[in-house]
Amino acid sequence: MHHDKRGLPQTAASAEAMTAFDATVEAYLAFELQTGDRLKETLTLDPAMPLAHCLKGCFLLLFAKRNLAKRATKALADARAAGAGAGLTPREAQHLAGLEAWLGGDLQAAAACWDAILVEHPQDIVALKLAQYLHFYLGDAPAMRRSVTRPLPAWSEDLPGYGYVLGLKAFALEECGYYAGAEAIGRDAVARNPRDIWAAHAVAHVMEMQDRAEEGSKWIDGLEPAWSGCNNFAYHVYWHRCLFLLDQGDTAAVLRHYDGKVRADLSEEYLDISNAVALLWRLEQRGVDVGARWDELAEKATRLGEDHMLIFADAHYLMALAATRRDKQAEALLDSLEDFARGQGTQEAVARDVGLPLGRAILAYGQGRYDDAVLALQPCRAKLNRLGGSHAQRDLFEQMMIDAAIKAGKIEIARTLLLERAETRRDNAWNHAMLVAAERTLTPN
Template identity: 75%
Template structure:
């Protein structure tokens, strides 16, 4: 038995292995490219560390790829075997239960497991981080805020990782609309650690939701040098910079950033593809020619779209196929989602109740059947949060609905939706542009 850097008891063969696990967690919290290497080092030092195997399983699930689920299940089995051999403290057993629930498709149960860990062990920063991810996937901003608020009483400058916890809190505050507190908390985290890209990203979200592009792009520019060791999450922050540039009407700069930053390495990660899809759609909606950029997104989406790990990703994959002019492929992906929606699990339920209407609206919009798009999406709009993603990410589909109402000859609905959006986005250039189209 060893203790981690925050004093929590953990099954580990020796102190050296425990310190390697602490380094893995630190790298994970910082979105470091070296995270996988740190975990390999940990398991090389202690092949029977239960939490290391469990964390490996979680990392694999976070990629949201169906072909990695079997490896995640193997990691769980390894963790269970190691625990049976060496014994588990109750906290470790709860981690294994969380991973088991997640693997079964019950993300809500997994989130509950991590939140339960935090009641007795508020310094379990891995549980804190994974709980935030799962509440985020579930689209439950209030639960995400509560999840980080409950253990926060135990955190202070004296506890290692406090800055990362501030970053988690900042994002939860932003997603529940507490923008002033979110910005202050996120800035405080960045002051402690300029390389904390999650905290920097939380502040960027505030600036996006408050329509502050003149501040948002420089905020990212000023911190980018600190993210040299970051993984592909940096591309998502560059996506935020593109949104700021787009709001300023700088479409040439957006396309340049798209090619060199957002899609610089043409990855197949779902978040990277979702970033790109959402950006190209916004550009085209503003009348900007994006050239042949849809094609590579459609090709990658076709390989991933039948995984159905996250409905949020499914909607973007289908949008890529439709936008690339591959109607047969888009229909096949929709049919696959229809089959998936008859199954068991959190995402199957979301697909049935929200994902399918959303994807049908996407297809109808791309085929210029704007009335059909409105009819498909409008009744389910209030439940869009269930697909997960942030407010800024889901705004893509709010814009699609408004655009369909404008183009579909529904001016009263379009004005009403724009008025509602303007109540939150009070100084939004896109709102003004769309209102002018209605008046024309």
């Protein structure tokens, strides 16, 4: 038995292996490209470390790809076998239970496992991070805030990783609408550790929700040099910069950043594709010619669209197919989603209640059936949070409904939605432009 850098006991073969595990966790918190290599090093030093195998399973599930689930299942089996040989602490056993629940499709149960760890071990930063991820994709912002707030009194500046915990707190506060507190804590976290891209991203979210576009662009520009070793999560922060540039009306710069940053490596990661889809839709809605950029996204969506690991991702895959009028592939994805929705897991329920009506609305929008798009979206609009993702990400679907309502001639519906959106986005340039257009339609000269 050894102890991690925060003093928690852990089954490990040597102090060297424990140090390597700590480095893996640090890399994970910093979204480093080297995270996988750090984990491989840990397992080379200690092939029977239960938590290292468990973390491997969690990392594989974070990719949200069906073909990696089998490898995650093996990682869980390896963790159990290692635990059978060396013994497991109750904390380690609870980590394994979280991975098992996640693999079984019960995201609520998995989040509950990591939250339970934090009751007795509030300094378990892996549990903190995984709980936030799951609450985020459960669309439960209050649970995300509670999850990080409860353990926080057990933390202090002297504990390694304290800044990362502040970053988690900042993002949770932002998603709950506590913008002043979120920004202050996020800035504190970044001041402690400029490499903390999650905390920087939390502050960018505040600026997005408060329509502080120029300030947001400068914030990201100033911190970008610190993220040279960051993995593809950096593309998401560059997506935020594109949103700021879009609000400033600089669509040429958005396209440059799209090609050079957001889609620099044309990856198949669901978050990268979601970023790209959301940007291209916004650009086209503003009348910008995006050329053939949709095509590679649609090709990837065809390959990935039946994974159904996250319905949030499925919705974006459908948008890529609808935008390129690949109606046959879009219908096949919807049929697959309907079959998936008959299951009993967390995402299956999301597919039934939100994914299917949203998917039908997306297809209708792509086909120019704007009336049908509005009708399909109306019943599920209040449940869009269950897709997971942030307010900024889900705003795409709000904008789609507004645009569809205007194009369908349902101006009163569009105006109502715009006025409602203005309650939280008072200075939003897109909202103002669309509201002016709606008012002109209602009161023509």
